[in-house]
Amino acid sequence: MSILWNGFLQGLSGVWTIARVVIPLMIVLEIAQANNILQRINHVISKPFRWIGLGEEGAFPLVVAMVFGLTFGSGVIIAHMREGKVSDQEGRIIGTFMALCHALIEDTIIFMTLGAPFLFLIIPRVAVAFIACMVVYGVQRKKAVGRTVLLMALIMVLGFGMWGQAHAMGVNGDVWYIMSSADRFGTDAQVSYGGSVSILDLGSLQAGLRCQLIGNPNDWGTLWKLYTNQLEKGNWDPADRLFIQNRSTAFVGGELSVWDNLKLLGNVGYGDTAYAGKEAGSAELDYALYRGMSVQLGLVRTISLGFDLFGTVEYAPAMTSIRQSGSVNHASHASWSALDMGARFRLPFITVRGGIRWQGLEESGSIQEYVGFFLGGGIRF
Amino acid sequence: MEIGDGYCMIKINREILYKGFRSGCETTWELAKVIIPTAVLVALFKASGLLNWLAHAFGPYMRFLGLPGDAALVLFSGYFVNLYAAAGTIIALDLSLREITILSVMLGFCHSLLVELPISKKAGSSITYILLLRLGCSLLAGVILGGIL
Structure with missing residues (x-):
């Protein structure tokens, strides 16, 4: 009672x-x-x-x-x-x-x-x-x-729903010390900055943005002008040297467990590679912007809980030229490839990673290659 | 009594005040008629172990909304009866502020379906459309808030 x-x-x-x-x-x-x-x-x-x-x-x-x-x-x-x-x-x-x-x-x-x-x-x-x-x-x-709006609303709903569910939005950043480089601009060892944002990370399914910038931070404005088509011709100081390269991709992909402690990862991306450079003694800026599909494949081997070794290969076989200066080296198509090998520690919320990276952009008869060590980390929330 | 001048005049007299007071009391009476029996019923549920069983049965689904299993009872009473019944259930259960917030946002979108769906129908909307819209928004709000709160 x-x-x-x-x-x-x-x-x-x-x-x-x-x-x-x-x-x-x-x-x-x-x-x-x-x-x-x-x-x-x-x-x-x-x-x-x-x-x-x-x-x-x-x-x-x-x-x-x-x-x-x-x-x-x-x-x-x-x-x-x-x-x-x-x-x-x-x-x-x-x-x-x-x-x-x-x-x-x-x-x-x-x-x-x-x-x-x-x-x-x-x-x-x-x-x-x-x-x-x-x-x-x-x-x-x-x-x-209306249908487009509905579709967008649906995607947003799904995205937000899953985001709420998976608690996973990650930001990664890394710094890359370039040991050796080969390009026609005579770039010597420089520092590169890279980063990625994974907008949707469900563990097995991921979507996000990747970005990799090489060059002096002072020249990032040049890159902006390249993208917005505002580069003027011919009035550059011949004494200056300049080099900036950007690689950005939006990607969707996932991870697949193939063995007890071996995972296969793959994703498909769409993005562009842009660079602008100038040798000392030249008054002309040499620039190009290529855009196309890319594929990234990789293996992750888990050594112990939270410690992985990984290797990935990225390949964009035929990117089409969007914009370029009148250099003989430019072509209507270019291919991009990159290779990463390293180790990562996955702690709750944070990841620390480091390793070796090689990347190259091949145009007709000309290649820009960079090799170096990278060290970075990220948070996921 | 009249406040203001000319165009922007507000009329307040005893009749209006009395009418307002009476409709407030009527609402309170309506409220009491629902909340008190609900609270008693939920107390009975709790004591008989039925609530435990319900919480177990709905626990896995409620986890999607970041809620404990017995919160299902709040959702059901709100969806099918009305917000007063949901309030009565919330009072009788021991829920945290976070859970009350999630539940109240969910119930804000979707409540008293048995009464309000026919009203919407009378106002010219299809019942299926309104039902899906309200239930969808409610569950979505639950999933999002359950994730971020």
């Missing part, structure tokens, strides 16, 4: 907590209703609803539903539809919005009295209702665009 009595008392105290807020609230809402306050301020409130294709007449039922609840909102929209103030298309948007976002005051207060934070109760409902209505509006306006 005492169990039931305790339950009763708990329920009673819950009712009291909510009643203390609900009664004053209802008085305020009654005043608002008796004075037609919503009608008066409707032209201000209805502004954001233009994004989802609703005019003042269409926004009014929504505002009513958000303040007073679904039943009142439905009453207004039914009356509006009967009078022909709201079209069928608008009706669908209103229905979508109203279903997700109504009685904001009452519902919010119920959960606030239980301790949930205010912003969590308001912002997600309003934001999701707006997004859903934008999708519906997009579908109505143009079927093809």
Whole structure:
């Protein structure tokens, strides 16, 4: 019997907590209703609803539903539809919005009295209702665009869902000390900076971006100009030497366990290789930008828990030229290859890795090769 | 009593205040009619071991939402009955603030389906569409919040 009595008392105290807020609230809402306050301020409130294709007449039922609840909102929209103030298309948007976002005051207060934070109760409902209505509006306006938006929304939903599930978004960075280089610019030993962001990392499935920059940080502006096609010709100081190379790829791939402690990893990427360089004594800048598909394959051998040896090969056999200066060495196609070998320690949240890297870009009759040691690390969260 | 002047005038009189107070009391009464029996019922559930069984049965699914198994009872009462019933269940169970937050965002999107789906239908939307929309948003919100909170 005492169990039931305790339950009763708990329920009673819950009712009291909510009643203390609900009664004053209802008085305020009654005043608002008796004075037609919503009608008066409707032209201000209805502004954001233009994004989802609703005019003042269409926004009014929504505002009513958000303040007073679904039943009142439905009453207004039914009356509006009967009078022909709201079209069928608008009706669908209103229905979508109203279903997700109504009685904001009452519902919010119920959960606030239980301790949930205010912003969590308001912002997600309003934001999701707006997004859903934008999708519906997009579908109505143009079927093809709508489908794209739907697809994008689906991908985002999946991505976010999995991200929430896998707790995995990783950032890796490394520094590469180039021991030996062979190119026509006479580049001597330099430092390279590399990095990758894995946007989606489910362990066995990964998607992300990889980036590798060689050259003096002062010259990164040149690379930016190369990408935006702003490189001027011929007015370079002959005494200067310059070299900058970038390799960036967006990739999707995965890992496959082939043996007890041996994993095969592979991914397919799409990206570009760009470089700009100038020998001392020349006034012309030599640059090119190639873009194409690449494949990366590798093996990971686990030695002990959290310690792996790895080797990967990346190959982009036929990248097409997007932009280039008038050098004889340039071709319409170029091939890129890279080889990494090293070891990595995988601790919770952090990874430390290091090893040897070789990479080369081959154009017709000209190759740029770099070999060196790299050391880096990353965090995943 | 009237506040303000001319265009921006707000009328408050005893009748309006009384009406508001009465509708507040009615809401509270509605609330009590649901919350107290729910709390008693959940206490009974807890004592009889039924809640334990339910928590075990739904534990694996609720883990996707970052919630313990017995939170399934909150979701069911909110989805099918109404938010007051869900509030009653939350009061009777011992849930952390994090779990209450996840549950309240989920229930904000989707609640009182038995009552509200017909209302949506009356306002011109298809029941299947609204059901999928609300349930989908609710579960998605649960998965995302369960992951990040």
